[in-house]
Amino acid sequence: MPCFAQVGNRGAGLTRLDVFIDRMVSQRVCLDYAIQATADMPGPVYELGLGNGRTYHHLRSYVSARDIYVFERAVASHPDSTPPKEMTILGDVRETLPTTLQRFGATARLIHADLGGHNLSRNDAFARVISPLIEPMLALGGLMVSSDGMYFDALTELALPPGAVPGRCFMYRRDRWQLRWLTSIRSDSYGCASPEMRRVRAAGAGVKQQI
Amino acid sequence: MPCFAQVGNRGAGLTRLDVFIDRMVSQRVCLDYAIQATADMPGPVYELGLGNGRTYHHLRSYVSARDIYVFERAVASHPDSTPPKEMTILGDVRETLPTTLQRFGATARLIHADLGGHNLSRNDAFARVISPLIEPMLALGGLMVSSDGMYFDALTELALPPGAVPGRCFMYRRDRWQLRWLTSIRSDSYGCASPEMRRVRAAGAGVKQQI
Incomplete structure (x- = not known):
């Protein structure tokens, strides 16, 4: 079979298929x-948006799977990629993110959104809305991977790993705390809990003691 | 940033994200x-299944776009990827493929499905159903690119181009005719037509004269 060169000039005019492939590849590289990078951290992983369930x-x-909480309005994923009910947090993330912060504190090791x-402008507007809800959930050293650029106050935006395409995925890390979050997280959110919850919360508390 | 090795052993346990990326990359390479390979052929291109419209x-x-006919039950594509109405052939492909064969004959330079x-077993069953409907539509030298393995009598299955992953995409070429199709294509299907249709049909007739 003859080996043809790539059709056209990808740099000059990416197709929607090109952009989509770049986005999926970048998402995998960043994840x-x-x-x-967070494998040794004890906190939970949050998957914001289940969709088909591939990620x-x-x-x-x-x-x-016991460590991954999935946030979704209504589950419609592939049967092979459906989380257990007890790990699914149903509802609008504008409501479920704050209640989960109350529940687990700033313990998440990895948040993927x-x-x-x-609609790109609508995505951007939504990213502005949820950024302040996501930011306080991340543990120190925790990472956030997002398909959209986010608007964080105190997280460090990271250069993407090799193989990812800049602009197709975004990655952020908590390198420091902001005092106002520490005082705004209600102390009673560390009350009664399952053994797993106690483990997660203890991990979060452990991180805080290092501040 | 430290450069981590790939997580896990992809060869031993591909995730649905891995498989999907392989499929999309292979689809682009084959397309x-x-x-x-068919750029100098005069016939139409058929896109079977529009979906989101990325391909x-x-x-x-x-x-x-004047050469691409899109077969779809109901158009629900991205606004940037919606074909003109006159190039959209709405309906069940089990019905629209035979009527399009009557309309254009064996003229297609490229068919993508x-x-x-x-559901993999359902995909395979559907591939068996539509293979004999697709096969007679392809011009001599025309190519068929499919996400599923097809069941053709006389098309040559090609090795995939470099960069495509075997099993994630399939490619076939018409290298010869089968007599029963030539006799089964009604001669009156080359009747009245627009200038464009006449051009397409003349191209098909031209190919047939070379047999």
Whole structure:
């Protein structure tokens, strides 16, 4: 078979298929980096937006399903990629993120968000709304991987790992705390809990003691 | 930033995200090959299954939209990737493929099919049903790119171009005719037509004269 060169000039005019492939490849590269970089952290992983469940399936292959909480309005994923009910947090993330912060505190080791749709300006507006809700949930050293650029006050935006395409995925890390979050997290959110919750919360408390 | 190795062993346990990326990358590699290999052929291009419209957008970036007929039950594509009405053939492909064969004959230079869903055995059964409907539509030298393995009598299955992953995409070429199709294509299907249709049909007739 003759080996043809790539059709056209990708740099000059990317097709929607090109952009989509770049986005999926970048998402995997960033997730793989984040999974490995946070592997020794004890907190939970949050998957914001389940959709078809492909990235959940990917996360679950490397992180225990008992550690992955999935935030979704209504589950409509592939049967192979459906989280257990007790790990599914149903509802609008504008409501479920704050209640989960109350429940678990700033303990998340990895948060992945792929909540956007086709409308880029609407995605951007939504990223502005949820950024302040996501930011206080991340543990010190925790990573956030997002398909959209986010608007964080105190997280460090990271250069993407090799193989990811800048602009197709975004990665952030908590390198420091902001005092106002520490005082705004109600102390009673560390009350009664299952053994798993106690483990998660203890991990969060452990991190805080290092401040 | 430290450079981590890939998480896990992809070969031993591909995730659904891995498989999906392989499928999309292979689809693009095969389409690019097929677009270039058939660039000098005069017949139409058939896109079977529009979906979100990403591969249609890709095809349209390299092939005139006036040459691409899209087969779909109901159009629900991205606004940037919606074909003109006159190029959209609405309905069940089990009905629209035979009527299009009557209309244009064996003239297609490139047929791309991505009709499968999540259920692999159902995809395979559907591939068996539509293979004999697709096969007679392809011009001599024409290529068929499919996300599912097809069941053709006389098309040559090609090795995939470099960069494509075997099993994630399939490519076939018409290298010879089968007599029963030539006799089964009604001669009156070359009747009245628009200038464009006449051009397409003349191209098909031209190919037949070379047999």
